[in-house]
Amino acid sequence: MSLLEDAAKVRENAYAPYSGFKVGAALRTLSGNVYTGCNVENAAYPEGTCAEAGAIAAMVAAGETEIAELSVIADSSEPVAPCGGCRQKIAEFAKQDVVVTLATTSGLTQGITVRDLLPGAFNAAAMDKG
Template structure:
């Protein structure tokens, strides 16, 4: 199932707006019911106020009605095995579980699969703020 998610992330990466870093990134999320939401990084001149690919994908996911995220794929044009930044790890943890599969990709497909909880073992929990 991960290859189609990789392809969605790779297609999203093609739409990246990265005129400053020249570092296009794509991400795709799959929900429990099989829907896929993707996003790319979007840079703006007031760096670092742009959006990461994962953040853009989460925006599409929320606008699409959300649901339980079961898989995530991330790909970059110039870096194999790219991982979400710290902020995106926390954002993803808000909507996915520690057991969610995170696919780290290169230019041809999935290179490594990790659990989201392994990427953010001590993330903030929403119930702490209630």
């Protein structure tokens, strides 16, 4: 199964009773393991979880910390980019040249690098006091 197929499959499990906008994400690590996530809404909207954040949390919970590839899929007219917070989370765990594939359920895809997804990303070097 491809990474995009994994994302599409987990998207079906999304809990989106308020927006009806289901999103699925799947990432592959350097070791080849795949971790998936789907959005989970909450009546208190800011308390929901994005699909990308869920996949990243699953990866970290399994003891891995580097994304080699990521796919995100949603039922939209055009491929949907991750929110700002998820872009920062992705940048924390992926090198700048890692490709993120954005897709629609109708088959449109767009590849974008982490560098282009979040130019000027805040990183650990920014906290260096020396």
